[in-house]
Amino acid sequence: MEDRKPDAEGAVEKDVSRRGFLAASGAVAIAIGCGGPILAALASARSSTKEDGPRWAMVVDTRKCEEKGDCMACSLACHQTHNVPEIDSKKEEIKWIWKEPYKHAFLGQEAEHMRHGLKELPITVMCNHCENPPCVRVCPTQATFQREDGIVLMDMHRCIGCRYCIVACPYGSRSFNWKDPWPRGDDNEPVDSPPNPDFPTRMRGVVEKCNFCAERLGTDQGPACVEACECEALIFGDLNDPESEVRLLLEEELSQRRRPELGTNPHVFYLV
Amino acid sequence: MIEKALTGSKRYWIWLLCLIGVIAVGKLCYFKQLSEGLTVTGLGRDVPWGFYIAQFTFLVGVAASAVMVVLPYYLHNYKAFGKMAVLGEFLAIASVTMCLLFIVVDMGRPDRIFNAVLHPSPSSLIFWDIVSLNGYLVLNVLISHATFSAERKGIRPPGWVKPLVILSIPWAVSIHTVTAFLYSGLAARPFWMTAILAPRFLASAFAAGPALLILICLLLKRLTGYDVGRQAIRTLGKIVAYAMAINVFFILLEVFTASYSGIPEHMHHFEFLYFGLEGNTVLVPWMWTSSVLSVIALVLLLTPKLRSRENLLAWACGAVFIALWIDKGLGMVITGFIPTPLGEVPHYSPSMIEVMIGLAIYAAGALILTVLYKVAVTVRKREPEAEWAERAHRMMVDQREKEAVAAGD
Structure with missing residues (x-):
């Protein structure tokens, strides 16, 4: 040539x-x-969390959760608190905390002859507030970011709706507002008023997810889901505090995390 | 120069009107999407990217493939591509424009598009894609404009063009590499998380793009009499043959690794593509069509006797283009989501609105391409062909010799 x-x-x-x-x-x-x-x-690849100061984490005791079968109290409370709309379409639904069968939550760990019913056992899942969150890494506008206390947050006013974070999340923990979550009437006011006036509503076209109730942590309240759980199956606390309940539980019991092999270092722990 | 696009035959105007019609319909569909949200598409929480992003990915390849003409012509002084180089550059301009449009229509909040510039995030591959795509567009506009207007005036292109041409070559490679990185760095999506994704993207791009360019050149010859020359077509045909062979080889490598290792999360995606998963066989007929077309194309392209017959080459190029469009414009992106990281098998097919918006973007690309080609063909047909080609080439050689002497000193 x-x-x-x-x-x-x-x-x-x-x-x-x-x-x-x-x-x-x-x-x-x-x-x-x-x-x-x-x-x-x-x-x-470096995390932005600090060594000192709190590092928030959640422990889900699935044995306690199992007691109440199809209880959805945590999910209801969370979605009320955060004005998460109920959307009647699996394709477009918005979920901050919900239940997945064990075989989905812990994909690849189900075995043919495991404890009776475990495969289908509903496991409470939410954002894992990873130490190395892939969603934060891929966001083109820093609309999703990690605080020093480890909580991964969304700035829904900055989000451009590219959905790269949804693509990057290995847990399916992020939801997109495919349409207006609170349809507006002619006066531009929501037709159904969102349940919690103290928490902002979203517009269509942005991503949202569990925020570990960052807005409540400053007050004396814990996360809404933890408060709502009657079985005390959800335990929230500071991993950096050696006396905290989460820390003691993790040191005593055998826990597991979702997809630890991916290096995301999830901060939601499961006692199965 | 643009005034050349304002006069033309009836056929030319009817074609433009058709394109504008398709764009208008797509625009209406886009207004619906803007006012109701992306709910009007077939996308959902499990398949958040689909038709739009897949077209974007495919077209980045077409844009990058201009380098297959530019490199031999400018770096290796391959004269036969003299009449084709500008066609390649214009194709790149039209393709990059389509890429950018596909990105915009996929966004949930296009009104905030400048957030990506106001809050630049180098850790995001989207940031690098924005830089590389826009840079590539600017490079191609500058280069083709400068060389073309110089050629028209019969003067030497300005000195700054040469370094830009050199820069545009690796830049073309980078746009598709970065686009592959967009996918291949995601631990959540094992189908894409393969180091061979970037080379595979490049191979398929260097087959699909030149195949399209050959078809366009043959069409131009028939419609306008603008002939890029037999030699140029033949050489480009060889490039398509090699690139297509390498692409098929890469696909087979992927299939081997996934199926021999037997790791379910790698295997399931290929099962979904070629056999269907849990009753979802939506891509199966497409993928087998793509495979059959690839084999036919390879037979035609790898046999010199067949390849050298222009009509067979055209069929082969058509087969390559369709096969690779299916592979990249349908299979590649959607399959990354099926099954989901939670092991579910969602259904996705683009909605009518999604397809119409997509068609409108393709029509916009065709419109840009038509206008640019009209200008190029009209300008060049005015003077005896051999003359300008010789002159343009002479200028380049002179300059290179001067540079070589300067470098020697």
């Missing part, structure tokens, strides 16, 4: 400079195509 006629003395030099071009091009290609993103990836 290449034109290599040795017609002039300049041919060799031409070749050399051409090789130079190619080398330079290659270098630039690596710099643009790979270098930038790779450096950025390395930089972002």
Whole structure:
């Protein structure tokens, strides 16, 4: 393909400079195509949580949760508190905390002859508030971010609705507002008023998820789901506090986490 | 120069009107999507990206493939591509524009698009995609505009063009690499999390893009008499043949690793693609069509006797383009979500509105391409062909020699 006629003395030099071009091009290609993103990836692999100060975590005692069968108290309370709409379509529903059968929550860990009923046992799932959250890494606007206490939050006013975070989350913990969650009438006011006037409502086109009740942590209240659980199956606390209930439970009991092999370091722990 | 696009035959205007019609319908559909939300699409919480993002991915490849013409022409001084280079650059411009449009229509809050610029996040591959795609668009507009207007005036292109051309070559590779990184860095999606994704993207791009360019060139010759020359078509045909062979090889590598290792979360995606999963066989007929077309195309392309016949080459290129569109524009993105990380098998197919908006973006691309090609063909047909090609080439060689001498000093 290449034109290599040795017609002039300049041919060799031409070749050399051409090789130079190619080398330079290659270098630039690596710099643009790979270098930038790779450096950025390395930089972002670090967590932004602090060693001192609280590190919030949740323990789900599925044995206690099992007692009440199809209880949805946590989910109801959470969704009321955070104005999460009830959408009658599996495709578009918005969920902050809900139940998944064990075989889905712990995909790949189900066995043919495991404890009776465990495979189908509803497990309470929510955002794992990972130490290394893939959603935060991929967000193009820092609309989702990690606080120093480990809570992964959403700025729903900054979110551009690209849904990359949903794509990156290995737990299916994020929901998108496919339509207006609180349809508005002609006066531009929601037709059904959202249950909690103290918590903002969302617009269509943004992503949302469990926030570990960050808005309540400043007050004396714990997360709404924990408060609502009559079986005391949800235990919330500070992992950095050696006396905290979560810490003591994890030190005493055998716990498991969802997809730990992915390196996300989830901060929701399960006692099965 | 643009005034050349304002006069044309009846056929030209009817074609433009058709395209504008499709764009208008798509625009209405987009207004519906804007006012109701992405609920009007077939997307959902389990398949959050679909038709739009898949088209974006496919078209990034078409845009990048311009490098297959630009590189031999500018770096290797391959004269036969003289009349094709600008067609490739224009195709890149139209494709990148379509890519950007597909990104915008996929956004939930397009009104906040500038948040991505106001709060730049280098840890996100979207940031790098924005940089690389917009940069590539600017590069191609500058290069094609400068070289083309210089050529028209019969003068040497300005000195700054050459470094830009050199830069555009790795840049083309980078746009598709970054687009592959968008997918291949996600632990949640084992179907995409493979180091071979970027090379596979490039191989399929370098087959699909040049295949399209060959078809366009043959069409241009028939419609306008603008002939890029037999040699150019033949060489590009060879490029399609190699790239397609490498692409099929890469796909087989993926299939081997997934199926021999037997890891369910890797295997299930391929099962879904080629055999269906839990009754969801939506992509199966498409994928087998793609496979059959790939084999037919490879037979035609790898046999020199067949490849050198222009009509067979056209069929082969059509087969390559459709096969790769199915592979990348349908299979690649959707399958990453099926099954979900929780092991469920959701259903997705694009809604009518989604398809109409997609068609409108393709029509917009075709419109840009038509106008640009109209200008190029009209300008070049005015003077004896051999003359300008010779002149353009001479200018390039002169400059290169000068540079070489300067470098030698």
